[in-house]
Amino acid sequence: MTDSLVLAASMVSRAAALRRRAVRDALAAAFVSGLGRTAVSAVWVAAILGVTLLQFVLPLLPWFGARPEELARIFLFAVQHLGDVLAGVLVVGQAGLASTWELWRARERHRFTSVAAAGMDPLELLVLPRVWGLALVYLIGGMLFKVTAVVAAVWVNYAIDGRFLGPEIGGILEEGGRGILAGYALNAAVGAAVGVVCCAPVLGRMSAAETVAPIGRVFRQALVLIFAAKLLFFVI
Amino acid sequence: MLRFEHFELAPGARLEARIERGKLHVLRLDPEHVNEEFLARYLAGGARRAQGELWLEEVKDAVGKPVALRALGEERLRGFFAKFVGFVLRDGGLLDELTVRENLVLSRRYHDVWPRRAKAEAEEMAALLGELTRGDEAGVAAPELLERCPAELNLFARRYWGFVATLLRRPQLVIAFAPFEGLRAADQAAIAALMRRYRKLEPACALLLVVSGAEARSVLATEEVVELRAGEEEFSA
Numbered sequence: 001m002t003d004s005l006v007l008a009a010s011m012v013s014r015a016a017a018l019r020r021r022a023v024r025d026a027l028a029a030a031f032v033s034g035l036g037r038t039a040v041s042a043v044w045v046a047a048i049l050g051v052t053l054l055q056f057v058l059p060l061l062p063w064f065g066a067r068p069e070e071l072a073r074i075f076l077f078a079v080q081h082l083g084d085v086l087a088g089v090l091v092v093g094q095a096g097l098a099s100t101w102e103l104w105r106a107r108e109r110h111r112f113t114s115v116a117a118a119g120m121d122p123l124e125l126l127v128l129p130r131v132w133g134l135a136l137v138y139l140i141g142g143m144l145f146k147v148t149a150v151v152a153a154v155w156v157n158y159a160i161d162g163r164f165l166g167p168e169i170g171g172i173l174e175e176g177g178r179g180i181l182a183g184y185a186l187n188a189a190v191g192a193a194v195g196v197v198c199c200a201p202v203l204g205r206m207s208a209a210e211t212v213a214p215i216g217r218v219f220r221q222a223l224v225l226i227f228a229a230k231l232l233f234f235v236i
Numbered sequence: 237m238l239r240f241e242h243f244e245l246a247p248g249a250r251l252e253a254r255i256e257r258g259k260l261h262v263l264r265l266d267p268e269h270v271n272e273e274f275l276a277r278y279l280a281g282g283a284r285r286a287q288g289e290l291w292l293e294e295v296k297d298a299v300g301k302p303v304a305l306r307a308l309g310e311e312r313l314r315g316f317f318a319k320f321v322g323f324v325l326r327d328g329g330l331l332d333e334l335t336v337r338e339n340l341v342l343s344r345r346y347h348d349v350w351p352r353r354a355k356a357e358a359e360e361m362a363a364l365l366g367e368l369t370r371g372d373e374a375g376v377a378a379p380e381l382l383e384r385c386p387a388e389l390n391l392f393a394r395r396y397w398g399f400v401a402t403l404l405r406r407p408q409l410v411i412a413f414a415p416f417e418g419l420r421a422a423d424q425a426a427i428a429a430l431m432r433r434y435r436k437l438e439p440a441c442a443l444l445l446v447v448s449g450a451e452a453r454s455v456l457a458t459e460e461v462v463e464l465r466a467g468e469e470e471f472s473a
Contacts, residue, residue, distance in 0.1 A: 106332075109327065110325050110329065111329065111331060111332075113323075113325070113329075114323060114325050114329030114330075115331070116314065116317070117317055117321070117322075117323035117329075118317065118318065118322075118323070118342075118343045118402070118405070119314045119315060119316075119317045119318020119319070119343065119346075120314070120318075120342075120343060120346045121314070125331075125346075126331075
């Protein structure tokens, strides 16, 4: 009997906690729906990148003496790893800076004050959903580029030896399978870090322009460094 | 219920005043020198940087001795706001990311009220205030307005629904900043009527209107008003 009561009490308290979380989820959903546009952009960029490489870059490589396997590896490397960098550019360039701008506008319109004056935590309601949203968008962006890489691998395989499935596909799936969770966790963490960097300065007294310029510069440099590190790792 | 003690609203403009239960107070500030949102910022966490003290009747220590708001932690201060104080900023202070309806129940849901109950409470209170049958000047009915985001509404509607969202929490002290500024006479009268209905519903509540111009004088001509000024306190019937 006591156990049943304890169980019932814990279920009720859990349900109440879930209801409370629902408020944050509603806000997060509102932001994520806006940020979803970024994910759509990621699809377009992935498609454009894939088509550009396949149509224009790939046919040129044999002129430089590349063998079909090397050609496939170069292509897959470009789509897979440059994809992460492009997803990062999209997250920073669109969703991150949009978040900075929205928060700056919210601050100028005293939304932090009005939320706090209604007894709510502005950090919880205005800032955290954006950080989660950015983590999600970077995650989705990274996934989209991985999918593009697999599709492109199928295409390349077909172009090289006339079969849709071959060793390159096996390799990329194997590699993807090994690092899939770690890779996505890293993407989400980077997205959240972008969110923190984009949102944090607004909580101080900096203007939008003062906030945006350094963020853009820092992330441009960071993304170049990440790509260079990946290239180095690949070469070694 | 709220007491200002050497409270510095702006350099050289100090306020010594007491906000009484059941009365309508008007605080006139010089628009050139005073930021009207100063008080809201003070109460929303900027207390430690401000000059002077602010006392709320309900805030007491363990032995029942009044405690200045400055001494409270941020979490406890928020708890008191949620319970006793309601702010209405110039543009209503509603969140742009949510619809008006979501804004109305946001605070209740945040404080662990179940959605169905929060919605029922909001509708009951709005009905008491006579809001659910209200439309805008373009003939759009209230139920449709509730589904719109605040950015789609005009200044009057934003401020009006901001007022309603605040009053739904039934605060004992309502502080409104420039509630009549930039509105047509009919809209000013609508906001004054809303305040009147709320005072009828909650006779013990105190209202403090922070204004910079003379517009409040004509709108509230028929009301009994306690007029406050920075640096002095004067009463008029």
